[in-house]
Amino acid sequence: MSKLSRLVPCAAALALVTLTALAGPVAADHTDPRTELAPTEGTTDEGLERGEGTWEHLRNFRGGASPALTGGGTDTEFFTPKGTGDIYGSFGTLGQDTAGSIGQRIIRLTENGVVEPTWVADHGSAHCEPRSGSVTALQHDTQVAQRGRVSLLTDTTDQTGRCHDTAGGGIEIVDMTRVHRPAAKPREVHLVRFAGFSHTNTVDGQRPWIVYNSSADFSGRNWIDVMDMSSCFGRASWTRAERIDACRPVVSRIQLDPKWTQQRDQDTGKLEEGSATCHDITYSRQRLYCAALNSTLILDVSDLVRRDGSVRGAPLSCTLADGTVTKAKVTDCSATDDATQRATGWRFLGKINHPGRDCGAPEDARNCNTNLQERSDEGVAVSHEADPTRDRRFMFVTDERGGGIVPPGASCAPGIENPYGNGGAHAFDISDPSRIRYARTPSGEKSIFISDAIVPDPTFCDIHVLARVRGEQRFIVGYYSQGIKIVDYFIDGQGRLQFHERASFTLPGANTWAAQHFLIKKNEDGSRTYYIAANDIHRGIDVVSWTGPPNPEGSKPPEQTGDKVSNSGLLGASVLVLAGAALYRRRHRVEE
Numbered sequence: 001m002s003k004l005s006r007l008v009p010c011a012a013a014l015a016l017v018t019l020t021a022l023a024g025p026v027a028a029d030h031t032d033p034r035t036e037l038a039p040t041e042g043t044t045d046e047g048l049e050r051g052e053g054t055w056e057h058l059r060n061f062r063g064g065a066s067p068a069l070t071g072g073g074t075d076t077e078f079f080t081p082k083g084t085g086d087i088y089g090s091f092g093t094l095g096q097d098t099a100g101s102i103g104q105r106i107i108r109l110t111e112n113g114v115v116e117p118t119w120v121a122d123h124g125s126a127h128c129e130p131r132s133g134s135v136t137a138l139q140h141d142t143q144v145a146q147r148g149r150v151s152l153l154t155d156t157t158d159q160t161g162r163c164h165d166t167a168g169g170g171i172e173i174v175d176m177t178r179v180h181r182p183a184a185k186p187r188e189v190h191l192v193r194f195a196g197f198s199h200t201n202t203v204d205g206q207r208p209w210i211v212y213n214s215s216a217d218f219s220g221r222n223w224i225d226v227m228d229m230s231s232c233f234g235r236a237s238w239t240r241a242e243r244i245d246a247c248r249p250v251v252s253r254i255q256l257d258p259k260w261t262q263q264r265d266q267d268t269g270k271l272e273e274g275s276a277t278c279h280d281i282t283y284s285r286q287r288l289y290c291a292a293l294n295s296t297l298i299l300d301v302s303d304l305v306r307r308d309g310s311v312r313g314a315p316l317s318c319t320l321a322d323g324t325v326t327k328a329k330v331t332d333c334s335a336t337d338d339a340t341q342r343a344t345g346w347r348f349l350g351k352i353n354h355p356g357r358d359c360g361a362p363e364d365a366r367n368c369n370t371n372l373q374e375r376s377d378e379g380v381a382v383s384h385e386a387d388p389t390r391d392r393r394f395m396f397v398t399d400e401r402g403g404g405i406v407p408p409g410a411s412c413a414p415g416i417e418n419p420y421g422n423g424g425a426h427a428f429d430i431s432d433p434s435r436i437r438y439a440r441t442p443s444g445e446k447s448i449f450i451s452d453a454i455v456p457d458p459t460f461c462d463i464h465v466l467a468r469v470r471g472e473q474r475f476i477v478g479y480y481s482q483g484i485k486i487v488d489y490f491i492d493g494q495g496r497l498q499f500h501e502r503a504s505f506t507l508p509g510a511n512t513w514a515a516q517h518f519l520i521k522k523n524e525d526g527s528r529t530y531y532i533a534a535n536d537i538h539r540g541i542d543v544v545s546w547t548g549p550p551n552p553e554g555s556k557p558p559e560q561t562g563d564k565v566s567n568s569g570l571l572g573a574s575v576l577v578l579a580g581a582a583l584y585r586r587r588h589r590v591e592e
Contacts, residue, residue: 031124051503053548063540071540095138101126128163149236168193263294263356297351312345350433399423412461424450457481490557
């Protein structure tokens, strides 16, 4: 998974930080991947627990050294190098952490089936100066594509300032094929610049050489760029030089209708001027689920690719350029704006326009990242991520109110209602994609999960990245200042959906960007142990486990509470820890 004219996504209290660039020349291959670019040793901590099951904090990799961003963690992606059987994770870092930015930190999470988190390599795509000071420009979203025995990592940056191509932002392709071998040094083999930004990217689950680029802005670039990097795979035995010579990505464009991505007025229902594009894309069973900031839309891409693997239609006319301090070349598509060059073979299936951003008077209502007119339990202000259920019956859309940039009303305190901050997960009925509508609870309310606060926080009390657990009615979510949450949902015989927060775990000073399970083990007593890796803006990388009851698909709902958010059973525990929580903060201050 995460994910505006650089307004939206996600970078916690970073808006309060002003960074100065430290000029200095760097040489080709300016970092050694087998040298730690930032601290790796952290301490295991006690966290605030509530709900069912038991938690254990297994390991922390502290990450960067900036006083403001001691971890700088962002997105995460898991992969298994062919022939190893071991699970690895690539963890992105924020480029603003000037004292210790990395780019991509590679951790081996398991060895011979045993969870033994170990640092492996640092790819220094953010370890240089100067860089952009934008709080959302260099978040290094990551994906890993595997074809045969070749593993390629894609690393995104929004704007200028990336180490290997100071002239632009986009996607950096990194060869991870032999990362499991101690002598191998994973490095960049090609870079791509786009017309717009590269905020997040998504690998096609069935055609791993196809990558969908999300620029996440409101600048009228309402399209999805599609990168075909089939030429970059070749053979596992290739040297880096051979892969650099062969890697020549081809970029095509899915052009969206502006009306698909416009927001609707919460009072009149009419669409408003101004289009956006995808902040994040989820690929599932030949469909794209595009969280397009003001709206959420679904595309069918089953016929996007020809039999030879190329994208149908006319590719963009890009040029080839030299990179900066790297032997890798750059495919430059930044000046490409020819409306005749478009991908074909895809179909628009449907969309839902959200109330979007509205913070005040009509003349300035859209210059914000939240909505102070429509409550967070009524509509989506910022569509951040969209994930379908396996049967394509429902879709969960996360509402990142504030977009990670300290919005009005985004603070939280236990027991105090905050109707406009604290965005949650909204459930939609997509059984007919041409008529997307809210799922309903047994009592007829909109199905929306919003967690109550565990610890007080003056700025970020927002949902962020969620990861669905395959084969279960469950997702694991990173909830900024509120930590890691296990959230279940239940569907009754009438198709009514209700949520239940099963458990949560908040480590000291948490500002959790992403939390995702990488391994699940079944226990003799019927419970399961979920091993979870979390990437945290302030803490760095945390590896934890939660042992509790599973929630298989088809599980019957608990007794009806009549509540839109079924958090009963957690409230008592919440009340017991509130006083300690405030003191604690001050003291320590997947795919089918």
